[in-house]
Amino acid sequence: MNRETLINHVAKTTRDMWDRGWAEANGGNVSLRLNDEQNAAFAGLQGQSEWIQLSVEAPSLQGERFIFTGTGRYLRNVEIAPERNIGLIELNNNGTAYRILWGFEPNGRPTSELAAHLLSHATIKDSTNNYAHAVIHTHTPSIIALTYAFADLSTAKLTALLWRMHAECVVVFPKGVEFLPWMMAGSDDLGQATAAALRQRTLVVWEQHGIVGTGRNLDEAFGRIYVAEKAAEIYLACAAAGGVKKTLTDAQLQAIAGNFRCNWEPSLLAGWPGV
Ligand SMILES: [Zn+2]
Numbered sequence: 001m002n003r004e005t006l007i008n009h010v011a012k013t014t015r016d017m018w019d020r021g022w023a024e025a026n027g028g029n030v031s032l033r034l035n036d037e038q039n040a041a042f043a044g045l046q047g048q049s050e051w052i053q054l055s056v057e058a059p060s061l062q063g064e065r066f067i068f069t070g071t072g073r074y075l076r077n078v079e080i081a082p083e084r085n086i087g088l089i090e091l092n093n094n095g096t097a098y099r100i101l102w103g104f105e106p107n108g109r110p111t112s113e114l115a116a117h118l119l120s121h122a123t124i125k126d127s128t129n130n131y132a133h134a135v136i137h138t139h140t141p142s143i144i145a146l147t148y149a150f151a152d153l154s155t156a157k158l159t160a161l162l163w164r165m166h167a168e169c170v171v172v173f174p175k176g177v178e179f180l181p182w183m184m185a186g187s188d189d190l191g192q193a194t195a196a197a198l199r200q201r202t203l204v205v206w207e208q209h210g211i212v213g214t215g216r217n218l219d220e221a222f223g224r225i226y227v228a229e230k231a232a233e234i235y236l237a238c239a240a241a242g243g244v245k246k247t248l249t250d251a252q253l254q255a256i257a258g259n260f261r262c263n264w265e266p267s268l269l270a271g272w273p274g275v
Helices: 003-019 036-041 114-127 141-149 155-165 188-197 218-240 250-259 266-271
Strands: 029-033 065-069 086-091 097-103 134-138 177-180 203-206 210-215
Touching: 003 029, 003 036, 003 065, 003 086, 003 134, 003 218, 029 114, 065 114, 114 134, 114 188, 114 210, 134 218, 141 210, 141 218, 155 177, 155 218, 155 266, 177 188, 188 203, 203 218, 210 218, 250 266
Parallel strands: 177 203
Antiparallel strands: 029 065, 029 134, 065 086, 086 097, 134 210, 203 210
16 A cells, blocks of 8 residues: 555545535544554655644554544545645654644644544554554534434433344444533543543444544444444434334344344343334
């Protein structure tokens, strides 16, 4: 993989987010922790900024490099000017500061959700044994609508609802979706809560705001978000068409999970019995 291929893949992901209505204005942000091959594609770069102190510490990410989308930048513009709208950063030797190696031209910075992304990367690097490298945060309208439509949403209720409304869900996110009550965007509290949730889950919903998805690469993180959003769309379409008349049963979901050998959490099914 060369540098251009990687940048094009990031641009394809952000363009897809825009096309689906998930990234209005400067909404949404993406980060990718580079693997060895991707790091080789960006070899030989010099620091383009001073070391900038982080608001959180991520010692397990020492020396790691990441592609990030820029703060205030529009994801729909990454494909026409990647050097302005995304950038490459490197963490220092104890994970307390970063510097820019490429991009964010002329005087940009990574996303304001930098803390949430880095804490999430620290968790998933550890919890997936270095498998997961991608974190996407975006504003999926149907998932967000569910957080307004129910007064009593919980991790179990949201997970069971999505699992029961789309047969792929239990396969794509067998550990469920964490539901976090509203917290201030960009805050370290939200970052800490998200990272803690990612120890068990691959998706975290932020009440009245959006979703965070993780995966081995951008395709996997994007795909998990898309499947959850699709299930929410199906639920809302049924509700608009007179109400949900039937849902996937416990037995059907047991069969699907068994067929695909999912390491899932069937106890979450009790969160929403369906109809
Ligand atoms: Zn957001």
